[in-house]
Amino acid sequence: MMEKLSYILLLILQLFTVFAYSYSPNPRSGHLSAFINNKLYFISGSTTLDRAVISNDFFYIDCSMNFNSSINSIPYTSLSNLNGIPSIDVAGSSIVGPYNDIILTFGGIGLNNSYGYQLIYTFDTKSLTWNSLSTYGILPPIRKGVRPVFSYGRLYAFGGFNNINGTPYNSLDMLDIGFNWSNITLSNAPSGRDGYVSALLSNGNILYLGGYISGQTAGLDIVYLYDTNNNLWQNMSTAGTTPESRGYFTSVLNLKKNRLIIYGGESTQGYNHPASPTLAVLDLSSNPFTWISQNVSGDFIPPPLLLHTANVVHNYMILAYGMY
Known part of the structure; x- marks a missing residue:
């Protein structure tokens, strides 16, 4: 389990495999993805099973075209010739x-498993330029596993972990429009x-x-909410049948933003144990939020994934790469 790097996968009401068109990127895990103007971008990640090689690959899929499950149906475009592409793994993106x-x-983690590099990089999808962003104020520590919002x-950046010194963070750092950082961590x-x-x-x-x-996965019976308007932390106990605890999974909001769909992840119930069920849905329209059962069908069901990405593209939830 968790011993293979996977290719790209699509998920809607049914699930099926798709493959590359002309440019064919390597499988990877710990990468980043973002969907902007009908393009689904993929950045960096580790391209080896031992996670020792971090790439600076940068490419996208043109999602304005209709693609299906046949081979050579997805148009990949490489942008890896651009200057300034970061080589990072298990980073966050927004x-x-x-x-x-x-x-x-x-x-995220840089080359040679280091953290001694730029905290923030930006890519302008109009000018096609990468930049390392200079910021000010109370600079946050660089760490991995953060999901900024x-x-x-x-920009709000919560938590994270530093492999080198073994430090888990519960700090909440905020970057304002003037590129100034402030730490707004509260006692609760x-x-x-x-x-x-997130x-x-x-x-x-x-x-x-x-x-x-x-080192232990957190239960999914508690949801934590940060109120950006009132600078307040709250927590909520969820209802329904709680899925197994997990880490390094993915989530997306549905188009109505009233349901959170989670996929994959690893539980600490034994070495490399995939969390169950692989796909689960949290109803955000109820009070309290409620886990609801979800039947998934189709000719192909993706394996439990770890360190993959998920994006909403039109009516699809696209799961990409990762380990299984």
């Missing part, structure tokens, strides 16, 4: 900017963690769920 057309990367001109913040999922809800709250806490 779509930022006044027009939501800039990809921002946060932290962009809301109304502010959740425990330090990495490999969790989502910006319609009421301005940021949802945090799961992840690793001191």
Whole structure:
């Protein structure tokens, strides 16, 4: 289990495999992805099973075209010839900017398993340029496993873990429109963690769920909410049948933003144990939030994935790469 690097997968009501078109990127895990203007971008990640090789691959899929499950059906385009592409693994990313057309990367592990590099990189999808962003104020420590969230001109970065010194963080750092960092960690913040999922809800709250806490996966029976309007942490016990605890899984909001769909991840119930069920849905329209059963069918069911990515593209949830 968790011993293979996977190729790209698609998920809607049914699940099926797809393959590459002309440019054919290598399988990977711990990479980043972002969907902007009908293009699904993929950045970096580790391309070996032992996770020792971190690439600076950069490519996208043109999602304006209709593709199907036949081989050679997906048009990949390589952007790896651009200057300044970061080589990072298990980093975080967010779509930022006044027009939501800039990809921002946060932290992660650099070459030679180091953290001594730039905290933030940005890619402008209009000018096709990478930049290392200079920021000010109370600079956050660089760490891996952070899922940053962009809301109304502010970037929020919570938690993370540093492999070198073994430090888990429960700090909440905020980057404002002037590129100034401030630390807004409160006494009732959740425990330090990495490999969790996050989502910006319609009421301005940021949802945090799961992840690793001191080497153990956090239960999914508790949802943590940060109120960006009132600078307040809250937690909520979920209802329904709670899925198994997990870390380094993915989540997306459905188009109505009233359901959180999670996929994959690893539990600490034994070495390399895939969390069960692989796919689960949290109803955000109920009070409390409620886990609901979800039947998945199709000719091909993806394996349990770890360190993959998930994006909503039109009516699809696209799962890409990872380990299984």
